[in-house]
Amino acid sequence: MKKIIIPIDFSEHSEYALKTAAKLAEKHNAELLALHMLEMSDIMLSTTDGIQNQKTMFFLQLAEQKFKDFLNKDYLNDVKVTPIIKHFKVFSEVNDVAKKYDADLVVMGSHGTNGFTEYFVGSNTERVVRNSNLPVLVVKNDMMDVNFNVVAFACDFSEESINSYLKAKEMFGKQGAKVYLIHVNLPNERFKSSLEIEKKVVNFFAKADSNLDKMEDVFYVSDYTIENGVLNCANKIGADLILVPTHGRKGLAHFFQGSIGEDVANHATLPVMTFKI
Missing domain, CATH: 3.40.50.620 (HUPs)
Known part of the structure; x- marks a missing residue:
């Protein structure tokens, strides 16, 4: 940087x-x-x-x-x-x-x-x-500390999120930060079984990294909204920063497939960094 x-x-x-x-x-x-x-x-x-x-x-x-x-x-x-x-x-x-x-x-x-x-x-x-x-x-x-040692990357594991993931991995890998990926499973029509999610995650890492080493750094969260799932998990793992991919076409209420939720940054005590998909 x-x-x-x-x-x-x-x-x-x-x-x-x-x-x-x-x-x-x-x-x-x-x-x-x-x-x-x-x-x-x-x-x-x-x-x-x-x-x-x-x-x-x-x-x-x-x-x-x-x-x-x-x-x-x-x-x-x-x-x-x-x-x-x-x-x-x-x-x-x-x-x-x-x-x-x-x-x-x-x-x-x-x-x-x-x-x-x-x-x-x-x-x-x-x-x-x-x-x-x-x-x-x-x-x-007014941030007292800019040492982002633990980073939470909100991800739907779609192929269009690969580029954002690689940029984040490169940026924070150079800083020695630990990057965790958070996937939120929602109820009703957006619910996916554990097998369906894992297949999607395997496909994501196979294309992004050509290996599955990062599988152990994925957190699967079930919640009623994506924003609650991301915030709760980020707090649980002690994250210093939340990363979010965004299309940038309709503003920050439309991050990736669907919406990551309108309350993520507002309710977070953490800073948020966006990466253009």
Whole structure:
């Protein structure tokens, strides 16, 4: 991990993200790419009117100064920080920045009250996750520790989840973390027998790893909802982080086949990292 993008909107939660990213940067000797996206219209930026031009320059300079002041933190003294300002709030531009600077991770702060949909929908975080091709680490609080030694990967063991699994395995394998996979078996029409689940898991690892060594790191959980199963199991195994694959097409309420549940991150005391399928 060499470069980390932190979208900044000057909120309390974006500072949580900045602090977390700074700790990760110190740990991995990485560079921080602090990204602020202005809400400037085409008219303001392309106008030839003198007074309008002056207003535009004033707002640009004001935003740049506010950004500079926001990044003036003691905890950033020993971290390389590259400030980046985009004139439009276009969240797909996170991918452009990632490609230009060869970034590895996006870190964002967010808050929640009553479920995963309310936690993200309409927020900058939801839009970044939806558009980002990079893994996105979402934090809600001021994290004291970024040592993710035990990681819980929520998985339905579909073939389309293989790529996310391999990315997660590579990222956290390098850090010496133990990655466990959690499969939640639901009642009613989504219920599967133990034999059906095991066949699916065997097929998954055979294609992903060409071996079945990780079978011993799979937890099978029966619960009424996926979110409850994931959270209960993550707490039981002492996980430091929950990983979730996402399609990114309809936001974080649609992670993989079906929905992982709207309350996962909101009810979790743990940070959540998403991987694009």
